[in-house]
Amino acid sequence: MEENQVQTSRIIEESFNHYIEVFGELTKKAPGFFRNRDWAGMQQNHVKRLRLYKDHIFDTKNRLKDLLGATIEDFSYWKKIKTQYQTQIKDRLDKELAETFFNSIIRKVYPGLAIHEELMFVYEGYNSCPIYSNESLYHSYPSSWGLQKIIRSIMEDFDFGANYLNKEEDIQFLVHSVREVILSRYKPSEDTITQVLKSVFYRNKAAYLVGRTKVGGKWMPFIIPFLNGPRGIYVDTMIFAPKVMAHLFSFTRSYFMVEVEIPSQLVAFLNSVITHKQIHELYNAIGFNKHGKTEFYRDFINHLAQSTDQFEVAEGIKGMVMTVFTLPSYNIVFKMIKDYFDPPKTMTRQEVRDKYKMVGLHDRVGRMADTHEFEEFHIPLDRVHPSLMEELKNSVNSLLEFNANELIIKHVYTERKMVPLNIYLEKCNFEEAKQVVEEYGYAILQLAKANIFPGDMLTKNFGVTRQKRVVFYDYDEIEFLTDMNFRWKPKAETYEQIYASEPWYDIKENDVFPEDFKKWMIGREDVKAYFLDYHKDLFNPDYWQSLQNQIKKGELLHAFPYPTEIRFRPEEEA
Incomplete structure (x- = not known):
């Protein structure tokens, strides 16, 4: 039996090692895609990496089922496996990820297992690895070099292996930005130092440097985006604003491709x-979204222990497909797929789950919320408000189980809490x-440029973030833009056509008539005319068809994750 335990533990760690190895190999391809302007290759590689974790979990699950037989349901056996595995990974510099991988395996292999402290790594994690200053993590530039030399050194240290549009102009742009934002407020001293992470953050058409300068007794962070246009590589801007930086690492954006030696140390630097x-948001951002899910759950159970409020139905119009609830003191909503959908919805629960998977694999361009998916999610019964319990029993009863003290939810999505746009418009x-x-x-049009057609575009399906950014969060009707048929409405010519109670022309399943959007998109009268004039393109089928044609030609339409007015060369295309 002991030999079998060691073998089981080694199989899990070997699978984790292979996952990390392939994850690293795929990540290392990003600089080449950027250098060669191979945007389609960049996207395909990103999707491969997203699928990687589940593929390894699935393969390992099958190996263990064949090996263990009936032992797979032995509680004491898995306690010993955890102890053995813990010994094996104790000196790893990525052991927090190894712990999460073990959790994922046992949840898939052990029948009906909920989160269990004795069998899983529930409270370990991020800060179980040593966090310290590490010169292998970043380049350092002392203030004694002077600003010009520091900027030139940064540009030399990050050679993307391709021609620059105008490197000298880029240097002067950066020098001017530092003088304007930092040196106009603070005077450098002997201990002033600039640090820039050696790892470059790649996403879509951009490469980002992340750094910080210690000046005036505190760290001043900055981010430098590079783009590779038809005429060469160039610095697009220099970002100092915390809100803009936060948006770059937002829950509404795809994960970065960034080489990581010690994940916890990169996260610690980013957190500073x-x-x-x-x-958990930072782990998500660097591509370790499964560990981000683990860290989110730890944060959630810590919050539960420190709060007393009750879960309740979320504000907003009740959905026809999802039941949504929240904990008022926590910045998250919980979404469950209903047992039965209200007309005219005709899809199945599995089809809705497939839509969420589609979003998880797609570029979210800052306009779709990331989600975490949980099974066997436990909530204390005394924290569930009676009105929520009634709603859950009426709408998602098949997903509920109970024990003496807990509500057990068989399947739920978690998502960042936002103010529904229709409610925001009522109050602002x-x-x-x-x-x-x-x-x-802009949310609708930027999603379209990423080949996503939202389907149900009512304001109740969009949320407003704390930065007043509008984000789409209702995915049950999304489709690829290229699958839709955008049409002008035929003009009625006869008396019968003019006064017909129903459309007199054929309408196929994927036909869309953008002219009709005007009727229902904005209900607030004092701002409706402004909206219709500001976004004329939304109502023009020819515009939608032009976007489809660009996408079908293989063009990647870049959505800037920062205000375009701060760009150094606004005329340059991404």
């Missing part, structure tokens, strides 16, 4: 730069309404 991002003033309806239109 983007201070109000939580640990006119200027705020103008801002969010502009954002609403």
Whole structure:
């Protein structure tokens, strides 16, 4: 039996090693895609890496089932496996990821297992690895070099292996930015130092440097985006604003391709730069979203222990497909697929799950919320408000189980809490309404450029973030834009056609008539005309068809994750 335990533990660690190895190999391809402007290759490689974790879990599960037989349900056996595995990984520099991998394996292999402290790594994690300053993590530039030399050294240290549009102009742009933002407020001293992570953050058409300067007794973070246009590589801007940095690492964006030797150390550096991002969000951002899920759960159970409020139905119009609830003191909503869908919805529960998987594998361009999917999710019964319990029993009863003290949810998604756009529009003033309806239109158009058609575009399906950014979060009707048929409405010519009670022309399943959007997109009268004028393209089938044609030609339409007005060369295309 002991030999069998060692073999089981080694199989799990070997699978984890292979996952990390392949993860690293795929990540290392990003600089080549950027250098060669191979945007399709970049996207395909990103999807491969997203699928990697589940593929390894599936393969390992099958190996263990064949090996263990009936032992697979032996509680005491798995306690010993955990102890053995813990010994094997104790000196790893990525042991927090190894712990999460073990958790994923046992959840798939052990029948009906909920989160269990004796069999899983529930409270270990991120800060179980030593966090310390590490010169292998970043380049250092002392203030004694002077600003010009520091900027030139940064540019030399990050050679992307391709021609630059105008490197000298880039250097002067950066020098001017530092003088304007930092040196206008702080005077460098002997201990002033600039550090830039050696790892470059790649996503879509951009490469980002992340750094910080210690000046005035505190760290001043910055991010430098590089783009590779038809005429060469260039620095697009220099970002100092914390809100813009936070948006770069947002839950609405795809994960970065970034080489990582010690994940916890990279996260620690990022946490010092983007201070109000939580640990789980940073792990998500660098591609370890399964460990991000683990860290989120740890944060959640810690919050439960420190709070007393009750879970309740989330604000907003009740969905026809999802039941949504929240804990008022926690910035998350919980979404469950209903047992039965209200008309006219005709899809199945599995089809809805497939839509969520589609979003997980797609570029979210800052306009779709990331989700974590949980099974066997436990909530204390005394924390569930009676009105929520009634709603859950009425709408998702098949997903509920109970024990003496807990509600057990068989399947649930978690997502960042936002104010539903329709509710925000009811309460905000006119200027705020103008801002969010502009954002609403941009959200739809930027999703379209990423080959996503939202389907149900009512304002209740969009949320407003703390930064007043509008994000889409209802995925049950999304489709690829290229699968839709955008049409002008035929003009009625006869008396019968003009007064027909129903459309007199044929309408196929994927036909879309953008002219009709005007009727229902914005209900608030004082801002409706402004919206219709500001986003004219939304109502023009020819515009939608032009986007389809660009996508079908293989063009990647870049969505800038920062304000375009801060770009050094606004005329340059991404």
